[in-house]
Amino acid sequence: RKEVEQDPGPFNVPEGATVAFNCTYSNSASQSFFWYRQDCRKEPKLLMSVYSSGNEDGRFTAQLNRASQYISLLIRDSKLSDSATYLCVVSRRDDKIIFGKGTRLHILP
Amino acid sequence: GAGVSQSPSNKVTEKGKDVELRCDPISGHTALYWYRQRLGQGLEFLIYFQGNSAPDKSGLPSDRFSAERTGESVSTLTIQRTQQEDSAVYLCASSLGAGSYNEQFFGPGTRLTVL
Numbered sequence: 001r002k003e004v005e006q007d008p009g010p011f012n013v014p015e016g017a018t019v020a021f022n023c024t025y026s027n028s029a030s031q032s033f034f035w036y037r038q039d040c041r042k043e044p045k046l047l048m049s050v051y052s053s054g055n056e057d058g059r060f061t062a063q064l065n066r067a068s069q070y071i072s073l074l075i076r077d078s079k080l081s082d083s084a085t086y087l088c089v090v091s092r093r094d095d096k097i098i099f100g101k102g103t104r105l106h107i108l109p
Numbered sequence: 110g111a112g113v114s115q116s117p118s119n120k121v122t123e124k125g126k127d128v129e130l131r132c133d134p135i136s137g138h139t140a141l142y143w144y145r146q147r148l149g150q151g152l153e154f155l156i157y158f159q160g161n162s163a164p165d166k167s168g169l170p171s172d173r174f175s176a177e178r179t180g181e182s183v184s185t186l187t188i189q190r191t192q193q194e195d196s197a198v199y200l201c202a203s204s205l206g207a208g209s210y211n212e213q214f215f216g217p218g219t220r221l222t223v224l
Contacts, residue, residue: 032211043200043215044152087152091211095140095159097204101151 001026003098006088010104017078021103023088024070032091033064035073037084038102044087047073075105083107111135113216115201121222122191130186130219132201140206142213143176143186147197155199158184159206191223 006023013019025033033050048055050062050071061074075082088100114133122128134141143155154168158178169175173191178184188195198220202213 034212036213043217044213045215046212049212089213095204095206095211096157096165097140097142097211097213099144099152099154 002100003027004088004090004100006100006103008101008103010106012106012108013078014108015078015080018074018076019078019105020072020074021086021088021105022070022072023100023103024068025088025090025098026069027090027092027098028066028069029093030069030090031093033062033071034089034091035060035062035071036087036089036099038087039084044099047086078107080107080109113201113203113214115199115216115219117219118217119220119222121224123224124193125190127187127189128191128221130188130199130201130221132184132186132203132216134182134184134201134203135214137181138203138205138214139181140204140211141178141184142202142204143184144200144202145170145197146200146218152200155186188221191221193223196221196223 035047036044037047038044054063059076063072085102087102116131139160141158144152156176157165173189176186198218200218202215204211204213
């Protein structure tokens with residue numbers, strides 16, 4: 001079983017809709033969680049960290065469920081510019097960082 | 110601009126040649142990672158350096174791949190006797206490494222094409 005698993009998609013979503021992704025992780029000792037965004041032919045960049053209490057940044061909401069070992073990302077009022085690959089990232093206690101393979105999102109006009 | 114830099118940005122080589130890719134991490138970042146990303150695929154972990162600890166080489170696909178890091182500064186990834194399947198973008202990232210907040214900062218990558 002992969003340490004971090006994501007649905008690869010693609011998710012094809014009309015502009016303005018709400019879309020959510022989940023990601024599961026297998027190492028219960030994982031300590032930090034992030035969502036990264038990668039645009040086509042670009043390097044990944046941090047979108048947001050994920051905290052146990054959940055956190056929101058504008059149209060983006062991230063949630064962590066430690067009991068079930070998954071994190072989620074919700075995008076409201078999606079824009080064409082949200083089209084990208086979203087990478088789930090988990091940091092272990094030994095500071096090694098594990099990337100998921102990513103979920104592709106296409107926002108349709 | 111104190112981001113992660115990589116060189117060269119593009120490298121075209123012939124099958125069987127050796128190549129060396131360079132990464133300059135952000136100053137003060139103790140952790141450094143190399144990843145490979147084939148076209149349309151996810152990130153494939155290659156190797157991880159953390160401070161003075163022995164590197165985690167568990168992701169290197171074969172003994173043709175090796176990497177070195179001088180202290181907490183520049184790192185080089187060497188691929189010997191390149192094969193066509195080595196064609197990919199090689200990404201380097203650095204992070205503070207210690208503690209629970211480990212945002213990774215990526216370089217722009219080196220696009221390797223093996224003919």
